[in-house]
Amino acid sequence: MKPYQFCLSCNKELEGRSDKKFCDAYCKSAFHYNKSRDDTGSFYLKVDRQLKLNRKILKKFNKAGKATVISQVLLSQGFNPNFFSHYWKNSSGDVYLFVYEYGFLSRLENGKEKYILVTWQPYMEKSLLL
Template identity: 40%
Template sequence: MDKYCLECGEKLIGRVDKKFCSDYCRNSYHNKLNKDTKNLMRNINNILRKNYRILEKLNPEEKTKTSKTKLLAEGFNFQYFTSTYTTQAGKTYYFIYNQGYLPLENEEFYALVKRN
């Protein structure tokens, strides 16, 4: 019984459990298989990376305060973050990896923090 490459259809020679004729075909097959989710994940990761760079730029020390206007002017997107932390007092910090922010005073100002 002949087996054929799942990507290009070329006849396979070698191991019985072989599915692809080359590394190129194997990579190409899996890239096509995961293309839709990769675009979504790539776009979200780009937004997270941009948010992280903005927080890192505006918070060179461990803690600082900034305005919402300044964050928006840099292109910060408040819809994307990696985790939250709620204090015992009920305040919620939003984190992008180890860089975080806390809304203050009717969300016009933000406390920027760095978690070690």
């Protein structure tokens, strides 16, 4: 009796060896990719995935080095302001949160929550050392 009668990925009937689990290399790869993607056990992977998504979104909306965007626009695309890599405090006391080289500052302007987006500048590093 065969332990696996159908492909674990596409459910196609298997032919050949009795211990075969997948019909081809594509199905084997797709099965393991989906399994690892659905694995919710790794906190590191969740954080890394969110940081990458945040960076991608900030980069998309900050083409010129500085921009202002309504917060809901970023949030609707999956941006999560609780995930950032470091911060920088300017001379006015405003704290910009950064996702690698792209930073954001939350502001309330005219009753609407907005994010001021900036790009990391060399002068910012000097203030980190103080």
